[in-house]
Amino acid sequence: MSKFIPLSIPNFEGNERKYVDDAIEQGWVSTGGAYITKLEEEMAKFLHTDNVCACQSGTSALHLSLIEAGVLPGDVVLVPPLTFIAAVNPVKYQFATPVFIDCDDSFCLDPQKLRTFCENECEFIGGVLYFNKMPVKAVIVVHVFGNLADMVAIMDIAKKYNLKVIEDSTEALGTRYTEGPLAGKFAGTIGDFGAFSFNGNKIITTGGGGAVTANDSAVVDHIRYLSTQAKNDVHYYIHNEVGYNYRMTNLQAALGVAQMEELPEFIERKRRNYDLYEKLFDGFELAKLVPFRSGTYSNKWFYSLEINRDRVSASMREIITSLEAVGVQTRAIWGLINEQIPYLEDTTYKIEKAPYYAERILNIPSSTQITEEEICYVAQKVKEVLEGFDNE
Numbered sequence: 001m002s003k004f005i006p007l008s009i010p011n012f013e014g015n016e017r018k019y020v021d022d023a024i025e026q027g028w029v030s031t032g033g034a035y036i037t038k039l040e041e042e043m044a045k046f047l048h049t050d051n052v053c054a055c056q057s058g059t060s061a062l063h064l065s066l067i068e069a070g071v072l073p074g075d076v077v078l079v080p081p082l083t084f085i086a087a088v089n090p091v092k093y094q095f096a097t098p099v100f101i102d103c104d105d106s107f108c109l110d111p112q113k114l115r116t117f118c119e120n121e122c123e124f125i126g127g128v129l130y131f132n133k134m135p136v137k138a139v140i141v142v143h144v145f146g147n148l149a150d151m152v153a154i155m156d157i158a159k160k161y162n163l164k165v166i167e168d169s170t171e172a173l174g175t176r177y178t179e180g181p182l183a184g185k186f187a188g189t190i191g192d193f194g195a196f197s198f199n200g201n202k203i204i205t206t207g208g209g210g211a212v213t214a215n216d217s218a219v220v221d222h223i224r225y226l227s228t229q230a231k232n233d234v235h236y237y238i239h240n241e242v243g244y245n246y247r248m249t250n251l252q253a254a255l256g257v258a259q260m261e262e263l264p265e266f267i268e269r270k271r272r273n274y275d276l277y278e279k280l281f282d283g284f285e286l287a288k289l290v291p292f293r294s295g296t297y298s299n300k301w302f303y304s305l306e307i308n309r310d311r312v313s314a315s316m317r318e319i320i321t322s323l324e325a326v327g328v329q330t331r332a333i334w335g336l337i338n339e340q341i342p343y344l345e346d347t348t349y350k351i352e353k354a355p356y357y358a359e360r361i362l363n364i365p366s367s368t369q370i371t372e373e374e375i376c377y378v379a380q381k382v383k384e385v386l387e388g389f390d391n392e
């Protein structure tokens, strides 16, 4: 039997089948039904927030956030270069202009560079920040791999320059501050908007799906309205705005309610497995496990190894292929978004760390059902492969 340890796969050990069967039994499979409301309530309770809207995807959650933030054609939105492209595409849906600001060592937005961009590259006139005469409306902050961005510093800058903060918390459900002025606050509930994803590789999944919250409960209600084709009257088809078909279905939500029941257990396993990897890679000279921000409790969704490029010059492709051959699925961090064809013309600001990490970070298996024995196997094989490429 040949070994295969996947990178990150969904876990359905709970009530998933029971609830999905129930939704089918009741005939409520589409964008209405009790599981949708239940999922929204459970998420709101978990995140200590008032109101959550369940929608079709993390991408639609981000798009609705931008619409609600008032981002219009010709506006500027500050975005990260090193993340999944879905965090940035909705800026283009609004015909707005992205400006890429570099990340720090957490892979999240660098607040220092955000500040110097606003101070040195923009003008602040009458309460509005302008870049090249275009109003800068919002900043999209991604909590990469479940790590928290430095929200204390970022919120301070956003407040100073009247920027709406959209937290892309698609990878950080359950991550929160434990220390400092934001202690107790969850990723996605600190800025103006928080977007979540329940895609198959995320910490919980509904197949495809997402959710959005906002610091103003009435805004979430309006997002829910927009997500259901802006229907003002259910029976007579009155629509006072242009809406979207972005609402989650009851079938997806049935899965989601079951997954929410297991979320605390999933987070515990992710954290325990991370600790084991940490022990196994301790003192290894060719790669080190990247830590999560101190003063936070992270969901530790994805684990990153930083490869020592002084010693290992093999390409990511060579490393990944060698590990695949011994049954260990890994992946490289993303290609930089500012280097993708639709974004080549867009402005970048001090992009230094993003390309540095792009050629050093390897993600290793992090599924919640991975066993200790498998983790030991992964660590051993990663070490063997990297030692095989050691220049010394």
Ligand SMILES: *Cc1c(COP(=O)(O)O)cnc(C)c1O
Binding pocket: 056, 057, 058, 059, 060, 083, 084, 086, 087, 142, 168, 170, 171, 196, 197, 198, 199, 208, 209, 210
């Ligand atoms: C997964 C993900 C998204 C998009 O979520 P979907 O549900 O797939 O639309 C957006 N941003 C980041 C950082 C993601 O990882």
